Amino acid sequence: MSWLVRVGLIVLAMAWGGCTSAPPPPTPPGPAGNPATAGSEAPAAAGAAGAPAGPTAPTGVPAPGGSRVLVIGNIPSENVLDKSSRYVPLCRYLGERIGATVRFKFEPDYDTIVKGMKKREYDFVMPGSLGYVKGQPAGYRAILAPVSRAPFYQGSIITRTDSGIATLSALAGKKICFCDKGSTSGYLYPMVLLREHGLVAGRDFTPGFVKGHDNVALNVFLRQYDAGACYDGAHREAFKTEPEKAAQLQVIALTDRIYNSPLAARDDLDPALVASFVATFRGLASSPEGLEVLNVLGTNLTGYVEVVDSDYDGVRKMLQYELAQEEKK
Known part of the structure; x- marks a missing residue:
C-alpha cells in the first residue's frame, strides 16, 4: 500500500473519530525523475491543492443548539494530518455564532x-480563483475573500539560485513543474506568462504536475525540475522552518x-444564513479568539472582505485566452 493511500486512510479515521491529532508521516524523497511530494494555494488563501488527503476528510464540532450541518469544501494548503486538529477551533x-454544526470537507x-x-x-466552498470560475455556473457566488497585505496575489516562476536560470528566456529546453491544471497561480497565469514570452509547453519546455505549491518548491529545491510555478511566497512558506533552504530558491518572474x-x-x-456567515468572517479580526x-x-x-462575482472576470479572461491558444495547437 502506498504511503499516500495510508495517509488518506489515517485522515479519514481521524476525521470521523473526533479530530484527534497524530504526528505527520515523514515526507519521502522524490526519486530521480519523479516529483517529490509534500503537502501544500494560496497566499492569503484558505485553500490549496497538494495535501495528501483522501477524497473526503470532514472535520466538525457540533455547535450548541445547532441541528443543521453546514459543509465547507476546502483544499488544504498543508498536510491534512496537521490541519485537521487545527480546524477544530474554527469549526x-x-x-x-451561526448556530449550526460546521464541517470542512477536504x-x-x-x-x-x-x-x-x-x-x-x-x-460554502473555498475552491481557489480558477476553481471558482469553473464551478460557479453550477450555482455558487463569491461572497468573501481573504486579505493579508493586499486583496490580490500573484503567481511566480522560481528556480534555484545556483541554477544559472535567472530569466524566462533561459527556461527554453528546461523542465518546469506546475501545481495542477486547476490552479490559478500555479498553472493558468504562469502558463500564459510563459506563452507571452514565446515559451510553449511541449515545444519549448517540458511541463510536469506535482499537486501543490509546497510540492513545486520542494521539487525545484531537490533539482527534480529546473523551475516551478507557484504563488509568490510559496517557497518561503514551504520552508518556513528551514529558511536556509528557502534562501536557495529565487523568483525570476x-x-x-x-x-x-x-x-x-x-x-x-x-x-439570513449567508449574511450571518459573512458577518462572522468579517468579525474574525476583532477579537483575540477570532x-x-x-x-x-x-x-x-x-x-x-466582501467580493462579488465580477471581481473574477480577469481570471475568466485568462482562462478563455489559454483555451483559445490550446485550440490553435
Missing part, C-alpha cells in the same frame, strides 16, 4: 472540488495580479 467558532485537488461544486455538495481566492456560497441558501481562528485559514491573514 467551533463558526458553529457557535479535497485533494482543484478538479475534485470543482466536481463537488457541480454536484452541489458544499454549502511574477504574473499579473490575481484577486484573492474567494469563499463562495451555494445560491439556494437562506439569505485572530487565532484566522491564523488557521492562512498565514498572515488580516481579515476577510
